[in-house]
Amino acid sequence: MIFGLPVISVAIWLPIVFGILVLATGDDKNAPLARILALAGSVLGFLVTIPLYTGFVSDTSEMQFVELHDWIARFNIHYHLGVDGISVLFILLTAFFTPLVVLAGWQVIEKRVAQYMASFLIMSGIMIGVFAALDSILFYVFWEAMLIPMFLIIGVWGGQNRVYAAVKFFLYTLLGSLLMLVALIYLYNQSGGSFEILDFHKVELPMAAQILIFIAFFFAFAVKVPMFPVHTWLPDAHVEAPTGGSVILAAIMLKVGAYGFLRFSMPIVPDASHKLAGVMIALSLIAVVYIGLVALMQTDMKKLVAYSSISHMGFVTLGFFIFNAYGMEGALLQMISHGFVSGALFLCIGVLYDRMHSRNIADYGGVANTMPVFAAFFMLFAMANSGLPGTSGFVGEFMVILGAVKTNFWYAFAAATTLIFGAAYTLWMYKRVIFGAVANSHVAALTDLTLREKAIFAILAVTVLGMGLYPLPFSEIMHVSVNDLLVHVARSKLPL
Amino acid sequence: MDLMTNLMPAGAEIFMLAMACVILIADLLIRQSGRQVTYMLVQLTLLGCSMITVGTHEHGISYAFNNMYVDDLMSDVLKLLTYLAVSMMLVYSRQYLIIRGLFSGEFMVLALFATLGMMVMISANHFLTLYLGLEVLSLSLYAMVALQRDSAVATEAAMKYFILGALASGLLLYGMSMLYGATGSLELGDVAIAIQSGNADKNLLVFGLVFVVSGLAFKLGVVPFHMWVPDVYHGAPTAMTMLIGSAPKLAAFAFVSRILVEGLQPLVQHWSGMLIILAVASMAIGNITAIAQNNLKRMFAYSTIAHMGFLLLGLLSGGIEGYGSAMFYAVVYVLMSLGAFGMIMLLSREGFEADTLNDFKGLSQRSPWLAFLMLLLMFSMAGVPPTVGFYAKFSVLNAVVQAGHIWLAVVAVLLSLIGAFYYLRIVKLMYFDAPESHTPIVVGSDTALLMSVNGLGVLLLGLLPGTLMSVCAVSVQQSLLLH
Secondary structure, X not given: OEOOEOHHHHHHHHHHHHHHHHHHOOOHHHHHHHHHHHHHHHXXXXXXXXXXXXXXXXXXXXXXXXXXXXXXXXXXEEEEEEEOOOOHHHHHHHHHHHHHHHHHOOOOOOOOHHHHHHHHHHHHHHHHHHHHEOEHHHHHHHHHHOHHHHHHHHHHHOOOOHHHHHHHHHHHHHHHHHHHHHXXXXXXXXXXXXXEHHHHOOOOOOHHHHHHHHHHHHHHHHXXXXXXXXXXXXXXXXXXXXXXXXXXXXXXXXXXXXXXXXXXXXXXXXXXXXHOHHHHHHHHHHHHHHHHHHHHOOOEHHHHHHHHHHHHHHHHHHHHHOOOHHHHHHHHHHXXXXXXXXXXXXXXXXXXXXXXXXXXXXXXXXXXXXXXXXXXXXXXXXXXXXXXXXXXXXXHHHHHHHHHHHHOHHHHHHHHHHXXXXXXXXXXXXXXXXXXXXXXXXXXXXXXXXXXXXXXXXXXXXXXXXXXXXXXXXXXXXXXXXXXXXXXXXOOOOOO | OHHHHHHHHHHHHXXXXXXXXXXXXXXXXXXXXXXXXXHHHHHHHHHHHHHHHHHOOOOOXXXXXXXXXXXXXXXXXXXXXXXXXXXXXXXXXXXXXXXXXXXXXXXXXXXXXXXXXXXXXHHEOEHHHHHHHHHHHHHHHHHHHOOXXXXXXXXXXXXXXXXXXXHHHHHHHHHHHHHHHHHOOOEHHHHHHHHHHOOOOHHHHHHHHHHHHHXXXXXXXXXXXXXXXXXXXXXXXHHHHHHHHOHHHHHHHHHHHHHHHHHOHHHHHHHHHHHHHHHHHHHHHHHHHHHOOOEHHHHXXXXXXXXXXXXXXXXHHOHHHHHHHHHHHHHHHHHHHHHHHHHHHHHOEOOEOOOEHHHHXXXXXXXXXXXXXXXXXXXXXXXXXXXXXXXHHHHXXXXXXXXXXXXXXXXXXXXXHHHHHHHHHHHHHHHHOOOOOOOOOOOOHHHHHHHHHHHHHHHHHHHOOHHHHHHHXXXXXXXXXXX
16 A cells, blocks of 8 residues: 555556646646656656565565456456566566657657657557456456557557558457457356456366367467567557557556466466477477577567567566466566566667668668767667676576476577577677678767667666666565466366 | 326326427417427426436336336436437527428427337336337327338338338237237246246247247347338438437337337347347348448438447347346447437528438538547447447447357457448548539537537547446346346
C-alpha cells in the first residue's frame, strides 16, 4: 500500500489517468504542456512501482501485493492482481522505459504530440496490467487492449510503409489471441467455473486436450515473442514504427509473449509442454541460428536489430523448454537484459535517424569523427548485444547455454553459435556505421548528443553495466518462484 | 375491473397505438415549421411507454387475451431498450431529415407504428400475434424506406424489401400452418406440449420447422436469405437504415427465441443443426464480402449479417448461457449499430452523404473527438477489449464451448478475425490517412452529446459489463426457461 492505495492498481492506473490528461491538452498548440505532463506522469509511474521491489519478499513463490475484487460476477471473473518473482521485474522494466520513451520523442515528434505521448502512457499502464493480472480474462483484456495504442503508434507516426505494418501487426497478434480466448473458455468450463490463472494450474487434463490448448496458447504467445516461423510481422513493425514504438515493442512487448509461456502454457499444460518441448527447442534454435544469419544480411539498421531481437528471443524460449533452473533463470535474465539492450540500440538508431533521416547502413560511415560521445555509448550497447562478459547480455546467454549443456550438448553448441553470429552482425554494422572515413557531407554535418540524449543513454549504460557486473539483485528475486514453477511443471496433470 | 387487469400486460402497446393515432391527426393541424412539436410528442410517447412498462411490471409472467399475449421480465427489458433505441434514432436523425425534407409527420408516425410492431413481437405468445407484430413492423418499414419518393435507389430498395419480405412472411405462415396442422394449436406453450406428447406427425413438424426457420432467417437477414439486406441498407436514407439496423434486432431476437425456444423446444435437435449452417455461412459470407465494399452502409449491412450469425451461435447453444448471451449480443449490437449509423449521419450534410469509406479519411485531424468515438465503436464491433463488443463475443463463445461445440468456437473466432480487418480499415482511414475534404463538421449539441454518450457507453460497458450481462441472463431465465 502506498498512501493507503494498492500499489499495483496505482502502477496501472496512474499512467492511464495521466495519459487521459495529456490527451485533454488537445492540439499541438499545447504541445509543451503535453510533453511536461507526460514526463511527470511517466516518472511518477516509475516511482510508484519501486515499492514493488523494495517491499518484495523473495523467499516465497506466493503472489504478493494481491488485490482481489469482484468484477463480472456472472462469469466469476475477478479484478485480481498480484506479482511473484517472475512478473515483478517486468513491471519495473515497463515503468522504467516509459520516461525514456517520452524523452526520446521530446523534440522529434512534432505532429499530434499529445496523442503520441498519451498512447505511450496508456500503453505503459496496460502492459503493467498484463504482467500483474491473475485472472485470465483480466489478462486477456489487458493483452488485447495493448494492441490498440500500438496500432495507432505505428500507423500514425511510423515510416513510409506504416499502414501495411500496422495492419499486419494487429491482425497477426489478434489471430493468436482469439485462439487463446477459446482455450481460456474451455479451461473455465473444465475448472468448474473459475477464470483464475492459479486455478487453471490445478486442472487435470487429458493429453489430447493439453496438446490443443498448448497449440492455442502457442499461437498467442509465439506470435508476440516472436518465434520462427510467425516472426515476419516484427521486422515490418519495427522498421515502420517511430523510435519510441520500436523501443517499447522490443523492450516490453516481446517479453509479454515469453511471459505468457511461463504463466500459462507451461504450468497449465505441463505434459503437453514436455511432449512438444522438442519442437519448441527446434524452433528456438532455428531462430537463434537462422535468424542470426538473416540479421547478418540486413542493410537497414532497424531491421538488423529487429532480426537480432528475434534471435535473442530464441534464446529465451530455448531456456524455458529445457526445463532446468539455469535455463529458466538465464532466459528471464536474458529477457530483462534484452529489454535494456535492444531498447538502447533502437534509441541509438533513432538518434542517427533524427539527424540523417536514413536507416541505411550504406548512408553512414565515420560517424565516430563527428559524434564521439554517441560512438562510445553505441559501442557499449553493441557489445552488450553481442554478449560481451561484463555487460548484461552475457549473463543470460551464459546461463542458458549452461542449462542447455545439461540437457543435450548439441543444443548448447547450436545456441552458442549466437556468440559468433551476434558479434558478427552487431559489430560489423557498428564498424560500417561508426568507423572509417567520413562517408559524405551529411555525416560531416552531424552534431553530437544533446544533454537530453546523453541523460537517456547514461541511465541505460549504467543499468547495462550494472546488471552485467552484479546480476544478483535481479536473479535472487526470481529464484524461489522459478524453482517452484519447475517443480510444478515436472508434475504430471494427466487424469489417473 | 376484470377487463382492466386483463389489459394491463398490454398497457404500453395500447398507449402507443392511441398516441400514434393522436399524433397522426394532430400532425395534420401542424405546419411544417411546427414539426418540432410532433417530434417532441413522439419522444414523450416513448417516455410514457417506458413509464407504463416499468409501472406495470410484475414479478413472474402474466398473460392477456387468452394467452395470446405475455408480459414477462424479458419482454419488459427488451421493450425498454427498444424505446431507448428508437428515441436515440430520432435524435440522431432529426437534423439529417430536416435537411433532406423528410422530417415529416408520416416519418414519425411510421416510426411509432414500427415500434408498436416490435413491442407486439416481443410480447407475443401465439403464432398469430407473432405474425401480427411482424407485419406491423415490416409494413411500417417498407413505407419508411420509400418515403424519399424522388430517390430511385430508395424506391428500388423499398420494392425489393417489400417483395422479399412478403415472400418471407409467406414462408413463415406456411410453416406455421403446418405446425398448426400437426399440433392443433397456435399458442406456443400448447404447441410445445403437443410436440412433447409425441402424437404429432413428425414429418409434418419437421417440414413446418424448415419453413419457419427459413422465414425467420429471411427476417434476420442471415445467409442464404440475406440478399435484401445490403440493397435495403444502401438504398434507404440513413435514418431509415438506422431504424432497420437497430431496434428491430431486439424484436427479432425475442421473436426467434419465442418461436424456437418456447414453441419448438422439443425439436431442438432439428433446428439447432439448421442454425449451425446458417450461422457459419452468415459469418463467412458476411465478413468476407464486407471487405470488398466501398460503401459504408453496404459494409455495415454485411457486417450485420455476420453479427446475426454470431447471435445465432448463442441461440443454438441453448441454456441460460446460450439464450442469455444471444440477448446480450443483440443489445450490444444495437448500441454499436446506432453509434455507427449515427456517425454517418453526423458527418453528412446538405446534398452530401458521408457513406463511402473515403469520407472517413483523416477524420482524426478534422475532429479528434468524433474519430475517437468511432474508433471505440469499430473496435467494439471487431470485438476487441476493453470495449463491450468483446464481452458480447466472449459470452457467446462461452455458451458455444459449454454446449460442446469447440470447433464451432474456433471457426467463429477465425471468421471474426477476418471481420476485424474491415473495421480496422476504418480506423486506418480515420487516423493514418490525410483528409480529402476540409469542410468543417457542424454538429448539433444534442447529437454531439448523444454520440459521446453512445461511444463512451461502449467503453464503459466494456469496463463494467457485469450488470447488463446479469440482466440479460436473469430475464432469459425467468421468461424462456421457466415454462
